Amino acid sequence: EDQVTQSPEALRLQEGESSSLNCSYTVSGLRGLFWYRQDPGKGPEFLFTLYSAGEEKEKERLKATLTKKESFLHITAPKPEDSATYLCAVQAAGGTSYGKLTFGQGTILTVHP
Amino acid sequence: GAVVSQHPSWVICKSGTSVKIECRSLDFQATTMFWYRQFPKQSLMLMATSNEGSKATYEQGVEKDKFLINHASLTLSTLTVTSAHPEDSSFYICSARDPGHPNTEAFFGQGTRLTVV
Numbered sequence: 164e165d166q167v168t169q170s171p172e173a174l175r176l177q178e179g180e181s182s183s184l185n186c187s188y189t190v191s192g193l194r195g196l197f198w199y200r201q202d203p204g205k206g207p208e209f210l211f212t213l214y215s216a217g218e219e220k221e222k223e224r225l226k227a228t229l230t231k232k233e234s235f236l237h238i239t240a241p242k243p244e245d246s247a248t249y250l251c252a253v254q255a256a257g258g259t260s261y262g263k264l265t266f267g268q269g270t271i272l273t274v275h276p
Numbered sequence: 277g278a279v280v281s282q283h284p285s286w287v288i289c290k291s292g293t294s295v296k297i298e299c300r301s302l303d304f305q306a307t308t309m310f311w312y313r314q315f316p317k318q319s320l321m322l323m324a325t326s327n328e329g330s331k332a333t334y335e336q337g338v339e340k341d342k343f344l345i346n347h348a349s350l351t352l353s354t355l356t357v358t359s360a361h362p363e364d365s366s367f368y369i370c371s372a373r374d375p376g377h378p379n380t381e382a383f384f385g386q387g388t389r390l391t392v393v
Contacts, residue, residue, distance in 0.1 A: 197381060197382070199384075204367075204387070204389065205386055205387060206280075206282070206369050206371075206384035206385050206386045206387045207320070207369070207384045208384075209381040209382075209383070209384075212381055250319060250320070252320075263310060263322060263325060264310070264320075264322070264371075264382060265322070266319045266320045266321075267319060268318065268319040269319050271317075
C-alpha cells in the first residue's frame, strides 16, 4: 500500500525565515511526486511534479527536491502570502487507475509578518 | 491551462435528502476523474475513480450505494450523496488529468462544502 507522511504537521515562521517541509513516501514504483498548495475552503493548487531522484524544480520562493525515499519543499524568505497547507502526493507506476494520487496529511504553514 | 470546475461550491441539505455535485473538465476530455473527501484539518482521501462510460471504482470502505457516481460524458462526472446524514458533512473535491498530456499534474476543482443538518 502506498504511503505518504509529511512533517511537520504545522510550521510557524517569521517573514524571511527560510525552512523546509518534508514528505516521506513508500510506493510500489514511483510515476510522479506532486506538491500542491491548498488555501482554506479551496481545492489544491498545483506547484510541482518530480519524477526521478535527484530532480529539482523551482518556482519563486519555492524549491522542491526528490530522493528515492523523500521529497523536500524548501521555502526561501517566505512571505505572509505563502501561508497555506502544503500537500504532497504520489502516483504509483502501473496499476489500473491512471492519475490516482495518494496524499499525505499536509503541513500547515503560517508565516507571520 | 486546463481547468476543472466543480459545482456547487457549497450546499446545505436536510438529513435524509440527496445532493448532487458536478465536476466538469473545461479544456480537455477526461476519461477518468477522481472524487476525494476531506475532513477538517485532514488530507484528501480518495473515494472513487470515475470512468467515462463504465462503473466507478470505489475505494475500500466507501459505500457505492450511498455515493453514486455517474460519468456520462467525457467532460462531466457527478457525485450524488444519497440519504445524507450529518456525518457525511465534509469537503468534496474532484480532480482530472488531461490524457493528452499524461505527465502533467492532476487538476482539482474548487471543492464543494456539504453540510447536512
